[in-house]
Amino acid sequence: MAGSKSTPPKFLRIIFVLLVLLALSFVAKQVTSSWNRERRQAAAELPQLRADLIAELERIGLTRSPIPGVDESIRFGHPPTMTSDDLMLLLRRIMQRHRLTLAAAVKYEERRELYVELTTEERLLVGRFTFAPRIETANTASGVRGRIALIIDDFGYMHNRTTEGFMNLPEKLTLSILPGHRFSEILAEEAIRAGHEVIVHMPMEPEGYNGRDEEEYILRFGMEEAEVLGRVRRAFQLLPQAVGMNNHEGSLATLDTVMLQVLARELRERNKYFVDSYTTPNTKAEDIMRANGVPTMGRRIFLDNVDDPAYIRRQLSRLAASAERDGGALGIGHVGASHLNTLAVLAEEIPLLISQGYEFVFVSELLLEIVD
Secondary structure (H helix, E strand, O other): OOOOOOOOHHHHHHHHHHHHHHHHHHHHHHHHHHHHHHHHHHHHOHHHHHHHHHHHHHHOOOEEOOOOOHHHOEEEEEOOOOOHHHHHHHHHHHHHHHOEEEEEEEEEOOOOEEEEEEEEOOOOEEEEEEEEEOOOOOOOOOOOOEEEEEEEEEEOOOOOHHHHHHHHOOOOOEEEEOOOOOOHHHHHHHHHHOOOEEEEEEEEOOOOOOOOOOOOOOEOOOOOHHHHHHHHHHHHHHOOOOOEEEEEEOOOHHHOHHHHHHHHHHHHHHOOEEEEOOOOOOOOHHHHHHHOOOOEEEOOEEOOOOOOHHHHHHHHHHHHHHHHHHOEEEEEEEOOOOOOOHHHHHHHHHHHHHHOOEEEEOHHHHHHHHHO
16 A cells, blocks of 8 residues: 555564564573472472482491591592492492482502492482492401501690601501691691501590690680680681590580580581590480590590600500400500600500501591490
């Protein structure tokens, strides 16, 4: 018709493109919303999925440890005859049943450990797991008379030939390191490289405390919860290699049940163990740790509260007899100027004890055996 104007084709194309974009945006929004709902639902189901997975691992004969493995993973012990390939075959069957994905798998040949990370199909982390050969009990392990765990206290003050000597002892030791000292962090790193285990030697208030020693980290009787937590958290931050804790002194602080409850809850949250050094017969620490689900045990014998070689040998002999009677026992020795003979005696006596059928283990391994 004359005078009428038709809609320009270019304008129609623009309208068409806008409609297509709106449609695509709507579809994308719906897809994203659906994906988010599925992901939220999968995340909500993670705790139950993890629990089911742990239960299935236990049903096939693996033993869960209270001590975490690599990267704070859940640790399982398996029969010594089971290889990494056997484990992977079992895991793949379990993964198939639960529709899981293997996100990572690392073999640590020296420690005979297998570390894995399992995720859902949505790439949500279900759990980190470490598998290692299980220590058999003394009654079933052929030729083992008893297991001995040794803690060496007071690392951190010095870095010299004595500390190097302890590092070079070939058998397993648990080295207890005071936080915040000049050599604390470097000694923790050296201990791990040497194949030993590290724990925090946490200062705790003794009777007659002078108000000056270890004042930055010491846990005192009646201390406020926030201060206790702050000091404990700083200690583990400085010594991230630590898998547990024992008390440095503490004849007064280990009577404070309120403070010990705070400490126990924090250790349980971090999956760390606690060894009661028994600096007083009235200590409440071991009982409170056990009541709060913290893997724990008490010191059986101090090796060197008298710095005399003959005395240290007698104490070590008593410890071995206790390990033979009970299957395992824990002793504590010290590094330092007032304990000059401990290293020399251990260097001589440990090979003899091994030749007699005793085995030296980490405290974490002895705790696993007790739990089993």
